[in-house]
Amino acid sequence: MCSFEPFIRSSLKKYKFPEEAKCDVLKAVSIFADLRPKYEDFVFNNGRQRKLLHLEGTVPVDYKGNVYNIPICIYLMDTHPYNPPIVFVKPTSTMQIKSGRNVDQNGKIDLPYLREWKYPDYDLLGMLQALCIVFAAEPPVYSRSGRTSQESQESLIQETPHHNGNDQSLGKSDSSTTDKEDELRRLQDLLTCRICKTRRVGVTFLSCGHCVTCVECGTSLQDCPLCPTGANHVRGMIITLFS
Template sequence: MSYSEDTIKKMLPKTFLRKHVAHEIYVTITYFKQLVPIMDKYVYNDGTTKDLMSLTGTIPVMINDKTYNIPVCLWIEESYPQTAPICYVRPTREMMILRGEYISSNGEIQLPYLEEWKNGECDLVSLLQVMAATFGDFPPVCMQPHPEPEQDSCWLQFQRQAEVLSKADGSSYLSLPRGDGQPFQQENETNC
C-alpha cells in the first residue's frame, strides 16, 4: 500500500503535531520502503496502554559486505518530536535478540542518538541511518541455531522397539525383538 502525507495525517490522533509528524513519517518511508506506518496499542512497562503511531518493518543493514533486513518497530509518542521514539528490534520466530551495548534483552534499542535526542536536530531518517550503521558493527539479531535432533534417551529407544503384551491371567510381559529378527528362546523370557 502506498501512503500519502494526508493518509498518514488522518491516521494520527489530534494530540500529535499531525502535520509535522505526518510529513516526517512520509519522508522516512520514502527512504526506508520496508517500513509501514501503523496505529496500534503500545504497552508501557507499568502495564498502561496507549494508541501510538509506529513505523514497523525492516531496515537494510550491511554486515560483513552482505545486506540483511533487520526488523524494527519505532513507536512515536504524542510528545514527538520533543521526545525520541521508543525503538525495538522485533525478531521473527527464526531469529533471536543479541543483547549488547545497544540492545536490551527485550529488544529495546538504546542508542546514544536516542538518549541525546534534541528537537529540531534529530529526526526519524537520521535515527534509522544511525541504527543501520550501528547494527552493521553490532548486529542486534541472529538466526536461531537449529539444534541437532536430540538422541532419544535409552528408555525411549527401548520403548519404541518393545511391545507390551498381556496374558490371559492379567499379567503383562515385554516382548523385545532380537537384532536378527528371530524370536528369543524360552529360557530368555522374564515374567513380571
C-alpha cells in the same frame, strides 16, 4: 504523494504536533521504504495503554559485504517529533535477540542519538541511518537453526539478505587468522575518511548521525556523502574523537 499519507494523517489526529510528526514520518519512509505505518495499542512499563502510530518493517544493514534486513518497530509518542520514539528489534520466528551495548534482552534499542534527541536536528531519518551503522558494527540478532539449542546460538545471522530474500549465516567462527584480519580491515575502513581515504574520521554529521569523514574534508561538505543524494543537508557537526 506517499500512499501511506492519508493513513498517517488520520493516525496523527490526536497527536500534539500532527503536521510536524507527519512530515517527519513521510521523510523517513520515503528513504526506508520497507517500513509500514500501523496504529495500535502500546503498553507502557506501568501497564498503561495508548494507541500510537508506529512503523514496522526492516532496515538494510551492510555486514561483511552483504546487505541484510533487520526487523524493527518504532513507536512514536504523542509528542513526536519533539520527544524521541521508542524503538525495538522485532525478531522473526527464526531469530533471537542478541543483547549488547545498544539492545537489551527485550529488544529495546538505546542509542546516544535517542538520548540526545532534539528536533529538528534529530529526526526519524537520522535515527534510522545511525541505527544502520550501529547494527553493522554489532548485529542485534542470532539465528534459530533446526538443530540443537547450543548450535542455534553459534551462528550469527541477519534474516533475509537484501539481494535475494534468503536467510544466510554470517560466519560460524571468527577464531581463524583470516577472519580476524578481515575484521581488522573492516574496522580500519570504518575509521578511514570516505573522501580523502587517508585520514581518520573525525566529525559526526547532524542530523543523520553518520561519522564518515575527517575534520578537514567534513567541514567543506554541505551534504552527507553516505546519505542518498539530497536526503540529508548537514545541519551541524560534532567533533568525534577515537582514542
